[in-house]
Amino acid sequence: MSINNRKLTYSLAVNEAIKQMMEIDESVFVIGQGVESPWYVGNTCTGLIEEFGEERVIDTPVSENAITGSAVGAAIAGMKPIVVHPRVDFMLYAFDPIINQAANWYYMNGGRASVPLVIWPIVNRGGEQAAQHSQALHSLFAHIPGLKVIAPSTAYDVKGLLISAIKDPNPVVFIDDRWIYGQESNVPNEIYEIPFGKGTIRNEGNDITLVSFSYMAVEAQKATDELKNKGINVEFIDIRTIKPLDEDIILNSVKKTGKLVIADGSWRTGSFAAEIAAIVAQKAFKYLKAPIERVTLPDIPAPASSELEKAYYINSDNIIEAIKKVVNYK
């Protein structure tokens, strides 16, 4: 029986999704650097080796390219691998298996073989980790045909989306942000799926539309709550999956509010926020009452020093500032 009011943290929801899927499907396995190290993967993999053994929970040498490729090859051979990278930055060694191979395989082989694979890079920013432990690269992956990209922000969503990702017959990039790991929400005990391409309205409002995803959705919620006290009613949409994108939920909201701010934790140029802005500018042009604002990182590598990090990382204050600017546009 499901206990629908059970609270679970985001990271334990990840753990539960993997565990439950491994229990019901023997073709699911986890592979990657540090799956037995909380230092690398938090508590997302706790208990997996004990339950499923080292043959299905594989901690690997530092060989991102070959290990990711092996996950792609195992998927082509009919398995459903989950390949984890404790820092998205390390995964850049694996662009060949991800982009050249996994993303293209189904197409360039005329549908003869698919790649049912979850690619799980962990974004872990801040803490003076500097430029190679901090990047948010979802916009890059969203650019690639053949990949799906999910970017959950709550414990409930991550369990349902990860289960959908494991069941999906395509390569799915699961953008996972360590800054969300402690977030708690109600998480049903049973296996459930959240469909890709379906955003959710976290707060209804008429004054302005705010679109976000992944960790920035946490900041967006804070901004929404603060602005409510100041009399600005924000319609906050968490798109949950970047690709496929729920265009309708955004367009319908903009048609109502006429104003749009997008909060995206990647860099400004070529950010996914730019894609959303382009879609809205094209498909809801006549409804817009103000220029679209983007809240993104500046086009600067992440600095180490905390003093500089404060200026570099964006949060609810930046979102509030952007919303005020758009709401007050004349």
Place this chain on the structure above:
Amino acid sequence: MKYNKDFLGGLYKMMVRIRTVEESFVQPILDKKIICPVHLCSGEEAVPVGISASLSKKDFVFGTHRSHGHYLAKGGDMGELVAEIYGKETGCSRGRGGSMHLIDPENGMLGAAPIVGGTISLALGAALASQIRKNKQVSISYFGDGATGEGALSESMNFASLKKLPIIFVCENNLYSTHMHISKMRDNTNNIADLAKPHNIKSYTVDGNDVLKVYETSKEAIEYCREGNGPVFMEFLTYRQRGHVGPDDNIQGTHTDIRPREEINEWLEKDPILRLKKVLLENNFFNNAEINKIHKEVELEVEKAFIFSDNSNKPQIKDLSKYVYK
């Protein structure tokens, strides 16, 4: 002679099938009727034919840009190969891949790709799948000498060795990475198989133009792998009789094959088909008339494959976005 007639005839016929269909692409390439880049393996047929003789349909193969031979030897359909090269909907990759992306999952040919070294780790993963499922499927990774410069090979050998995965790393050393002679890319031309040593992987260097040697050594390697003893590395010394891409690397009117004529002639004398033919005749397995009969049968098959392709439709524009996602 420890072999029977049917077995040797089968090896001979498979090599002739590969050679004949490949050579039939030459004129259409020169006439620009074939547009997609075609990398011929003429001269290298003995490697996949000798190896595939010990593989079952369930064993896995991943290939390269030069995989017509890998595909056919693993059981791929010739008509679907020709149709793929002509960009037809009936091609093995439905006209979406061309010559460099050949696949036949029902026969274990899981795909091919032209990123040098790019499919090595995929074969590693197929071997990992076999180990997890405990079903003793062996995975063959074909790559050229050029791929020995890729880090993915070293990473894959380490992991395969560590986990004792049932994979055979098959290096088809044809001495050239596109235009570049091996002496310009490796310090020592003789040490490719030695790459396996620091990984404690069993290795062989074999005359890749002697199909019986290829068969005997790879049979041993495949059995070793299948029994769970871990990976094997095999270097086969061979030579492509044609250019890197197309019949003679004659690109836009510029002859780019810089290989010495004497070297090419020397290797033409070591042609794997002629060598097996000699064995067949000298041991009285076949007479000339029987050999000719095999060639005639293959020519007929090639003719039929071209007719199949000619009669096939091109993919429809409305289907451009088909196969992006399943």
